[in-house]
Amino acid sequence: MINMKDRRFIFRLLVCIFLVIIFFIVLKASQKKTIITFGMFAGSNWDVPYSNSYEIIDNAIKRFEEKNPGVEVKYVNGIMKEDYSEWLSSELLKGTAPDVFMILPEDFNTLSNVGAMENLNKLIQKDKEFDKNKYYNTSYKFGQYEENQFALPYESVPTMMFVNKTLLENEGIQMPSNNWTFDEFYKICKEVTKDTDNDGIIDQFGYYDYTWEDAIYSNGVTLFNEDGTKSYFGDKKVEEAVSFIQKLDKLNNGYRVTSKDFDDGKVAFHPLLFSEYTTYKTYPWKIKKYSGFEWDCIKLPAGENGENISEVTTLLMGINSKTKKEQLAWEFLKTLTYDEDVQKEIFKYSQGVSVLKNVTNSEEVIEELSKSTPNGSYIDMTLLNEIMESGIVSPRFRKYNSVMDMADNMINQAINDEDDNLSYLLSKLQREVNNILRN
DSSP states (O other), X not given: OOOHHHHHHHHHHHHHHHHHHHHHHHHHHHHOOEEEEEEOOBSOTTSOXXXXXXXXXXXXXXXXXXXXXXXXXXXXXXXXXXXXXXXXXXXXXXXXXXXXXXXXXGGHHHHHHTTOBOOOHHHHHHOTTOOGGGBOHHHHHTTEETTEEOOEEEEEEEEEEEEEHHHHXXXXXXXXXXXXXXXXXXXXXXXHOBOTTSSSSOOBEEESSOOHHHHHHTTTOOOBOTTSSOBOTTOHHHHHHHHHHHHHHHTTTTOOOOHHHHHTTOEEEEEEEHHHHHHHTSTTHHHHSSOSSOXXXXXXXXXXXXXXXXXXXXEEEEEBTTOSOHHHHHHHHHHHHTOHHHHHHHHHHSXXXXXXXXXXXXXXXXXXXXXXXXXXXXXXXHHHHHHHHHOBOOOOOTTHHHHHHHHHHHHHHHHHTTOSOHHHHHHHHHHHHHHHHHO
């Protein structure tokens, strides 16, 4: 039979064992990390080679985890850009979408409309250290839907006019200035479009892939009202821009100029994203592509009613509206898009432009970019800054993509058919689009 003394000993021993167990449970719980999940795709958003996107993200994650002990960021490797939209949609439907994720430009309107992303307005207002004015306004506006901020910009690229300097020099034509006009553009295109080998077939051309949208942006056109309930395709300035494209198109006598024609040095002008510039101006990609001629970039030409401006497109990042770690997700989102050291790596490992004005205009970035070019020269950063500051952001409403697809088909058909009744066609297009927008 156990005496009182032994009972006390056993009781104390059990208490000690219990306390030790509790201690290890608490210790293990304290060592357990909080997990933040991140959704991203591999490679470049701008479809150019040599994007080390993981390098930027991994460095940003390391920086974030060092500032937030006990927090770990995880992401899935190897999702290709062409598969990313489907993957993200599937994860959202299953309720397993990441806390923070990349948003492709073409997916933003839909994701905003269905409530997949957290409205960032309250987080922005509550964060006294956050200053939206540090972003380029065009980049920041890209993340707005119906006057609410649903995403922050990560990386932008403006559209610029590539110019075949060699072709112009061979024709005795000076490089256009950055305040050139539609008339100057047409005059040069007309002068260089010719049959160079006298076989009766035109083999040198003025432009490739300059579209009616490029023309309307730089002719002072506003296609839709702010809430996306009304369109203005019947505006006289739209007709002027489309007429200008028809006029240019006639120079080619029905020939459809291709990207190969430009790559082969047979075309004077081609609007392209800045990502093409930053990729193919540097070694070794410079050798692999436009090596047969010298080229540079300038602003797009301006119409009589507009300015030398063009569209800026932006890769966004947002927060899952279903996240249970809102504040940590916000801090990680800021690390990716608002931290200047992270944003500097955009110029080092990607092909876009930092969305932060201080970064793009910093001496450190300019010096780094100069090292990557064979002759130590790079794009005029003053020019790049002007293009970013004045850039056009496509409207943000649910039916935008569908009505623009319809408009593109109708307008391109009119251009190809050399339709003389353009005013009637654009008025008809406006009525049809407005009918869709009202329903």
